[in-house]
Amino acid sequence: MRRLPILIIAAGLSSCAELRPSPGVIPAPASDWRTIATADDRERLRDWRDAFVSALKAARAAGHGATIAAEGALLEPDAALPGPAIPNGDYRCRVTKLGAKTVGLLDYVAYPAFFCRIDQVQPGRQSLTKLTGSQRYVGTIMPGDALRQVFLGTLVLGDETRALRYGRDRERDVAGFIERIGPARWRLLMPRPHFESQMDVLELVPAG
Numbered sequence: 001m002r003r004l005p006i007l008i009i010a011a012g013l014s015s016c017a018e019l020r021p022s023p024g025v026i027p028a029p030a031s032d033w034r035t036i037a038t039a040d041d042r043e044r045l046r047d048w049r050d051a052f053v054s055a056l057k058a059a060r061a062a063g064h065g066a067t068i069a070a071e072g073a074l075l076e077p078d079a080a081l082p083g084p085a086i087p088n089g090d091y092r093c094r095v096t097k098l099g100a101k102t103v104g105l106l107d108y109v110a111y112p113a114f115f116c117r118i119d120q121v122q123p124g125r126q127s128l129t130k131l132t133g134s135q136r137y138v139g140t141i142m143p144g145d146a147l148r149q150v151f152l153g154t155l156v157l158g159d160e161t162r163a164l165r166y167g168r169d170r171e172r173d174v175a176g177f178i179e180r181i182g183p184a185r186w187r188l189l190m191p192r193p194h195f196e197s198q199m200d201v202l203e204l205v206p207a208g
Contacts, residue, residue: 025153026140026166033142033150038167041152041175044192048177051191052077055099055199062107071096073181074203080147080179085126086186090207091116093130099198109197116204128153128178128188130202135195137174137188137202138163148177151188155195170194178204 026036034042044051056075059068073079075096093116097109114133118141121127126141128151139153154164154172164172176190188202 025138025163033144033152036142036166037150037152037175038170038173040170041173044175045150045177048189048191049077052098052189052199055197058099058198059108064108067108067110073185074187074201076181079181081181082146083180085143085149086118086141086178086180086204087206088118088120088126091118091204092207093202093204095133095135096201096203097197097199098201101193101196101198105196113203115207116202134158137190139166139174141178144177148179151176151178151190176200176202 037045056068056077059065068075075098092113094113095111098107100107111133115131117129117131119127119129121140124143126149127139128141129138130136134157136156137151137153138156139151142150142152144150151174152166153174154166154169155174156163166173171194174190174193176188178186178188180186184206186204188204190200190202192198193200
């Protein structure tokens with residue numbers, strides 16, 4: 001947690017170097033994400049809705065109700081729509097952080113859009129890389145259920161150019177669900193991240 005002050009200061013700034021996709025973050029193929037996810041991440045994913053509701057409650061109590069409502073489906077817990085896997089390609093992606101993790105932090109923070117890329121790794125597995133920004137997610141997307149895919153990966157900070165392997169550092173591990181929430185609009189829900197907030201929501205819309 002000693003890195004937390006740096007994250008708060010730098011979260012809205014662009015990184016100097018673009019992160020390249022790192023397929024080795026989760027190198028072993030698997031047909032079920034549960035065989036890869038850590039026990040901590042299985043728990044976070046299991047309790048995603050409770051985390052979302054709690055985070056929204058805190059953000060609304062802090063006076064952000066109108067802003068949350070204006071985001072529509074992006075910040076509605078049950079907005080997921082059925083549909084195929086998120087397409088490969090380049091995306092504009094922006095992060096909204098909800099519910100302060102500790103006293104003194106903000107209950108609502110929305111950052112400008114950065115750039116993400118989704119590539120096909122093998123049948124049934126895609127990679128997601130947040131290419132720019134000071135907090136960058138990189139990892140693997142796997143099948144989940146009829147409404148969502150599962151993302152398992154790690155967090156790259158500041159000027160780092162390579163990602164840690166998933167499971168090596170608990171505080172860097174990232175777990176979430178990718179859901180379609182409208183025509184050409186998706187989100188990555190990351191419940192109870194290890195830094196700053198109770199819920200991180202990454203909006204994904206095709207670039208260009």
